[in-house]
Amino acid sequence: xxxxxxxxxxxxxxxVEALKKHFPVGGGLFRRxxxxxxAVDDVNFAIQKGKSLGLVGESGCGKTTTGKMLARLHDPxxxxxxxxDMELGKVDLAEVKGTQLKTFRRRVQMIFQDPYESLNPRRxxxxxxxxxxxxxxxxxxxxxxxxxxxxLDLVGxxxxxxxxxxxxxxxxxxxxxxxxxxxxxxxxxxxxxxDEPTSMLDVSIRIGVxxxxxxxxxxxxxxxxxxxxxxxVARYMCQDIAxxxxxxxxxxxxxxxxxxxxxxxxxxxxxxxxxxxxxxxQREAIDIxxxxxxxxxxxxxxxxxxxxxxxxxxxxxxxxxxxxxxGGGHMVACYKV
Amino acid sequence: MSLILSVQDLTMHYTTRKGDVSAVDNVSFDLEKGQSLGLVGESGCGKTSIAFALxxxxxxxxxxxxxxxxLDGKDVVAMxxxxxxxxxxxxxxxxxxxxxxxxxxVYTIAQQITEALELHLGNISPTQARERIxxxxxxxxxxxxxxxxxxxxxxxxxxxxxxIAMALSCSPDIIIADEPTTALDVIVQDRILxxxxxxxxxxxxxxxxxxxxxxxxxxxxxxxxxxxxxxxxEMADSRDVFEHPSxxxxxxxxxxxxxxxGKRRDLKTLPGEPPDLLxxxxxxxxxxxxxxxxxxxxEKTPDFQPMDGxxxxxxxxxxxxACWNPLKGVAL
Numbered sequence: 001x002x003x004x005x006x007x008x009x010x011x012x013x014x015x016v017e018a019l020k021k022h023f024p025v026g027g028g029l030f031r032r033x034x035x036x037x038x039a040v041d042d043v044n045f046a047i048q049k050g051k052s053l054g055l056v057g058e059s060g061c062g063k064t065t066t067g068k069m070l071a072r073l074h075d076p077x078x079x080x081x082x083x084x085d086m087e088l089g090k091v092d093l094a095e096v097k098g099t100q101l102k103t104f105r106r107r108v109q110m111i112f113q114d115p116y117e118s119l120n121p122r123r124x125x126x127x128x129x130x131x132x133x134x135x136x137x138x139x140x141x142x143x144x145x146x147x148x149x150x151x152l153d154l155v156g157x158x159x160x161x162x163x164x165x166x167x168x169x170x171x172x173x174x175x176x177x178x179x180x181x182x183x184x185x186x187x188x189x190x191x192x193x194x195d196e197p198t199s200m201l202d203v204s205i206r207i208g209v210x211x212x213x214x215x216x217x218x219x220x221x222x223x224x225x226x227x228x229x230x231x232x233v234a235r236y237m238c239q240d241i242a243x244x245x246x247x248x249x250x251x252x253x254x255x256x257x258x259x260x261x262x263x264x265x266x267x268x269x270x271x272x273x274x275x276x277x278x279x280x281x282q283r284e285a286i287d288i289x290x291x292x293x294x295x296x297x298x299x300x301x302x303x304x305x306x307x308x309x310x311x312x313x314x315x316x317x318x319x320x321x322x323x324x325x326x327g328g329g330h331m332v333a334c335y336k337v
Numbered sequence: 338m339s340l341i342l343s344v345q346d347l348t349m350h351y352t353t354r355k356g357d358v359s360a361v362d363n364v365s366f367d368l369e370k371g372q373s374l375g376l377v378g379e380s381g382c383g384k385t386s387i388a389f390a391l392x393x394x395x396x397x398x399x400x401x402x403x404x405x406x407x408l409d410g411k412d413v414v415a416m417x418x419x420x421x422x423x424x425x426x427x428x429x430x431x432x433x434x435x436x437x438x439x440x441x442x443v444y445t446i447a448q449q450i451t452e453a454l455e456l457h458l459g460n461i462s463p464t465q466a467r468e469r470i471x472x473x474x475x476x477x478x479x480x481x482x483x484x485x486x487x488x489x490x491x492x493x494x495x496x497x498x499x500x501i502a503m504a505l506s507c508s509p510d511i512i513i514a515d516e517p518t519t520a521l522d523v524i525v526q527d528r529i530l531x532x533x534x535x536x537x538x539x540x541x542x543x544x545x546x547x548x549x550x551x552x553x554x555x556x557x558x559x560x561x562x563x564x565x566x567x568x569x570x571e572m573a574d575s576r577d578v579f580e581h582p583s584x585x586x587x588x589x590x591x592x593x594x595x596x597x598x599g600k601r602r603d604l605k606t607l608p609g610e611p612p613d614l615l616x617x618x619x620x621x622x623x624x625x626x627x628x629x630x631x632x633x634x635x636e637k638t639p640d641f642q643p644m645d646g647x648x649x650x651x652x653x654x655x656x657x658x659a660c661w662n663p664l665k666g667v668a669l
Binding site for chain 1 (some may be wrong): 379380492494522523524525526527528530549550551552553555556558575576579580589590591593594595596597598601604605606607610611
């Protein structure tokens with residue numbers, strides 16, 4: 001399928017179809033890899049303009065790999081990532097190359113988890129934030145300086161001129177993450193992949209950064225793919241949540257619907273395991289067997305089969321169930337729902 | 338109930354090239370037998386420093402300036418090395434934060450627990466040690482057959498269980514858990530939390546549980562102490578803290594915490610950042626960020642005192658607060 005094949009009525013900003021990323025394991029220079037990690041395996045979702053999708057799951061489930069493919073930091077093994085953008089028109093990001101890739105980077109940016117690692121310690125804040133403009137050749141020095149100053153003000157690093165020529169080590173974690181947000185926004189992207197942007201920050205700082213990201217999303221009409229392991233954070237940042245397990249999406253729906261009526265047994269276990277900040281609340285316990293494994297050459301059955309309390313022969317004998325609408329746009333991949 | 342640990346006016350500094358960092362300032366708390374106290378606060382608030390001070394495991398530049406730590410009638414601060422050896426692990430044991438680094442990668446788990454047993458219990462035969470480890474592994478939900486494996490062969494959750502087994506090896510009266518589940522995924526975290534809480538009740542141990550996560554603290558604590566910038570700002574029974582948060586910082590911390598349960602309420606931001614403890618602000622250390630700060634807050638340090646004005650023998654019960662303008666009946 002190519003870009004033209006999408007119907008003209010498709011309003012999604014980003015539409016991911018049958019996206020796959022398989023990493024070879026055990027191969028060498030002259031030796032073919034015998035097995036593969038199915039890090040992302042046949043993932044489909046769409047993000048509407050101005051809305052954000054939370055991608056939630058445990059470590060190793062493939063959520064970061066998915067995000068990196070959307071920012072083209074990983075090349076997909078297979079599948080399509082359609083970006084329906086005012087400036088670029090409809091493009092399949094999985095296929096863009098060379099100069100086209102550079103143009104596309106103007107539209108899709110990424111915010112990383114650790115603001116201590118993602119900023120170059122030898123460059124000033126100005127150098128870091130201005131770099132995308134320099135790479136894309138936008139504006140002259142005076143214009144660029146003005147844009148950086150405006151944006152630093154917007155992300156709460158005020159007054160901007162006192163921050164511009166400082167180095168990352170002079171800033172706190174929260175301030176650094178604000179710099180990373182400014183760098184992502186400086187070229188007016190349509191779409192930002194945010195990989196756990198607040199998980200390294202302290203509670204009182206975290207909420208400020210979350211609220212800032214929401215304000216900026218409204219102001220610049222930007223959508224996020226918000227990757228997080230924390231359902232409570234996703235609840236505040238995203239209109240929709242997709243739950244990922246071993247390279248597959250197992251459930252996807254509107255945020256409050258997912259939290260109130262989780263249908264997939266994995267989502268149910270995940271939600272029941274989240275501690276509640278209130279000693280008066282007793283959580284209902286839903287436990288699942290065993291621990292998370294690596295999806296190395298997984299057998300053709302439901303990926304959750306080994307741990308699922310509801311699994312039976314149907315789940316073992318058939319391939320992983322497709323993500324289906326079980327009513328009202330509540331998508332679940334389970335034979336038993 | 339009898340007190341098992343009593344910390345009075347503990348003050349601790351880190352000496353650095355830039356000057357003294359006032360990491361723990363005048364902290365007092367008491368712990369009853371079988372009671373679990375949760376210490377909650379953000380990074381740099383001094384909660385881990387307290388744990389290390391209790392165990393006397395502070396780095397060389399960490400100095401206890403004042404106060405005492407009474408354990409069974411003896412002051413831990415004044416103990417020499419041989420006395421400490423008798424107390425560590427047997428009276429007080431610690432579950433460390435980074436389970437990955439708590440074990441030596443070149444020895445098996447059994448060898449390392451045996452070493453702890455030998456060091457702290459004295460002459461113990463290899464057979465006895467293995468029996469003890471078998472019991473411990475069963476206690477924390479690990480297969481005893483795994484004891485001869487190396488740390489890298491364990492998953493994060495299993496390793497954390499092994500760390501807990503090691504901490505329990507000499508049957509301590511008090512267990513100090515420093516963020517034991519922070520690096521774990523939520524489902525594993527849930528299991529470990531339940532295990533810790535069950536063991537603590539079953540063995541009737543006292544526990545000090547340290548975390549930045551108020552939701553985790555709510556799950557495991559009978560009593561909660563809220564710390565800010567090296568000071569204890571509020572301490573009360575868990576329900577009391579959640580039902581009547583009285584220090585503006587406690588209130589802000591709870592208002593800033595997202596939950597997946599209940600109605601989606603707006604999260605409240607707390608302006609500013611925690612202070613630099615090289616030069617802590619005068620008066621109440623929270624005053625630069627506090628919406629209720631008055632002149633007295635900027636000048637005088639508030640005492641840590643009971644809310645109801647009743648003087649008690651110890652701090653293991655009642656609602657204590659260090660604030661000039663405590664909140665009354667503010668709904669979250």
